[in-house]
Amino acid sequence: MTIEKDVAAHYTTEDLLGRIREALRTAGADPDAPAPEDLKGIDEFHTGGVQATDDLLDQLAISQHTRVLDIGCGLGGTSRHIALKSNAFVTGVDLTPSFVETGEALNRMVGMQDRVKLLRGSVLDLPLVEDTIDLVTMFHVGMNVADKAKLFSEVNRVLVPGGTFALFDVMRMDADGGLTFPFPWAEEPAFSFVEPAAAYMEAAEVAGLVFKSIRNRKDFALDFFKTVFARIEEAGGPPPVGIHLLMRDTAGEKIQNYVNCVQAGLIAPFELIFRKPV
Numbered sequence: 001m002t003i004e005k006d007v008a009a010h011y012t013t014e015d016l017l018g019r020i021r022e023a024l025r026t027a028g029a030d031p032d033a034p035a036p037e038d039l040k041g042i043d044e045f046h047t048g049g050v051q052a053t054d055d056l057l058d059q060l061a062i063s064q065h066t067r068v069l070d071i072g073c074g075l076g077g078t079s080r081h082i083a084l085k086s087n088a089f090v091t092g093v094d095l096t097p098s099f100v101e102t103g104e105a106l107n108r109m110v111g112m113q114d115r116v117k118l119l120r121g122s123v124l125d126l127p128l129v130e131d132t133i134d135l136v137t138m139f140h141v142g143m144n145v146a147d148k149a150k151l152f153s154e155v156n157r158v159l160v161p162g163g164t165f166a167l168f169d170v171m172r173m174d175a176d177g178g179l180t181f182p183f184p185w186a187e188e189p190a191f192s193f194v195e196p197a198a199a200y201m202e203a204a205e206v207a208g209l210v211f212k213s214i215r216n217r218k219d220f221a222l223d224f225f226k227t228v229f230a231r232i233e234e235a236g237g238p239p240p241v242g243i244h245l246l247m248r249d250t251a252g253e254k255i256q257n258y259v260n261c262v263q264a265g266l267i268a269p270f271e272l273i274f275r276k277p278v
């Protein structure tokens with residue numbers, strides 16, 4: 001419980017909605033009624049942003065009838081993107097109250113409140129009935145979750161037989177190399193639980209999920225950040241609507257530490273896909 005309190009505090013920043021609206025105004029978008037794309041710089045808080053989301057979704061079958069659950073949904077950007085792409089109804093669950101409140105406000109601002117619902121809750125105790133979800137997605141959340149066995153057993157509980165769990169998390173490549181904090185997901189090691197892909201696979205197997213595929217996205221991540229850094233250099237600073245708004249004044253240091261550790265081969269973002277047997 002104290003880990004969850006620390007994690008939620010880490011992601012809580014003052015007047016987030018007010019600062020997003022201000023950034024939208026600066027970017028030339030309508031701060032009262034932005035288009036969903038206007039939010040992409042901030043509402044997909046994971047390596048590669050919406051491109052990484054599409055790269056994972058492209059491997060999945062999603063129709064308007066698919067019941068989707070995005071766990072650790074943050075501001076709900078990935079949930080809204082899935083709903084827009086497939087017409088599916090998407091539920092998001094997140095630990096951090098200000099992300100859920102702000103995400104719900106963003107749903108209303110873009111007119112998607114009937115297609116996406118964000119709930120406050122933990123991946124370790126999902127506020128959903130068993131056997132009700134066809135697809136669970138998770139983007140950059142497991143690094144904050146120590147009890148991966150419980151996470152996978154909760155996902156297995158809510159999935160229907162034949163359902164899919166697709167995730168994209170930062171994982172350990174080299175267990176011995178020391179990590180330099182802060183990172184975007186944690187100021188300090190006390191609430192960072194970056195583990196090798198093997199730990200996810202073991203937790204999945206124990207929960208009863210079957211492994212389907214794995215993809216190391218190290219090169220994609222390094223290319224992505226090279227482009228982002230070049231754009232920032234050219235523009236003389238980050239764009240108004242950007243994930244720096246979610247990371248306080250150490251945003252630059254957090255991202256640089258992450259990129260350095262990926263470059264050094266210590267960690268990398270990986271996709272993993274599992275199925276619940278029929």
Ligand SMILES: C[S@@+](CC[C@H](N)C(=O)[O-])C[C@H]1O[C@@H](n2cnc3c(N)ncnc32)[C@H](O)[C@@H]1O
Nearest residue numbers: 044045046072073074094095096122123139144
């Ligand atoms: C790096 S952000 C990613 C947010 C979102 N998935 C995205 O890509 O935009 C990590 C998110 O995981 C959430 N989180 C961490 N631990 C959680 C838990 N035990 N239960 C639910 N959400 C959790 C945090 O509140 C935060 O919103």
